[in-house]
Amino acid sequence: MNEQPDRVAEFTAEIESMKLKAGGASSEKYLLISGVVAVLVGVVLAVVGAVQVVNAETPMDQQAFLATGAFLGIALVIAGAALFVRYSLARYLRFWMVRLVFESRANADRIVEAIDRASAPR
Numbered sequence: 400m401n402e403q404p405d406r407v408a409e410f411t412a413e414i415e416s417m418k419l420k421a422g423g424a425s426s427e428k429y430l431l432i433s434g435v436v437a438v439l440v441g442v443v444l445a446v447v448g449a450v451q452v453v454n455a456e457t458p459m460d461q462q463a464f465l466a467t468g469a470f471l472g473i474a475l476v477i478a479g480a481a482l483f484v485r486y487s488l489a490r491y492l493r494f495w496m497v498r499l500v501f502e503s504r505a506n507a508d509r510i511v512e513a514i515d516r517a518s519a520p521r
Contacts, residue, residue, distance in 0.1 A: 406504065406508070410500075410501070410504070427486050427489060427490065430482055430486050431482070431483060431486040431487065431490075433479075433482060434478075434479045434480070434481070434482030434483035434484075434485075434486065435479065435483055436479070437475045437476075437478055437479025437482065438475070438476050438479035438480055438483065439479075440472075440475055440479075441471075441472045441473065441474070441475030441476035441477075441478075441479055442472065442476060443472070444468055444469075444471055444472030444475060445468065445469050445472030445473055445476065446472070447468050447472075448464050448465060448467065448468020448469030448470070448471070448472055449468070449469050451464035451468055452464045452465055452468075452469065
């Protein structure tokens with residue numbers, strides 16, 4: 400049982416020895432939030448643009464409201480959704496990779512322990 404904290408400390412030391420840049424988590428959080436905000440603003444712009452198109456009197460006004468409101472809103476929804484999906488997947492895949500490495504090391508430890516037990520004299 401004492402071996403488990405040693406393995407965690409060893410794993411932490413190995414990660415620190417790689418000298419990886421770890422400051423990206425805060426910027427990813429802001430980009431994730433900005434993606435959600437962009438989707439919400441885009442939906443509002445698209446709805447406002449659609450309402451203005453319906454209430455417009457001339458076809459020229461309809462085209463102007465479509466270009467400024469509805470199309471801009473749809474573009475913001477698409478860009479915000481892309482940001483949200485990208486950074487949500489990055490967070491999930493990072494967690495998955497750390498878990499995979501940890502489980503792989505635990506399995507390797509169990510295999511080594513089983514080999515040691517099997518090769519021990521009786």
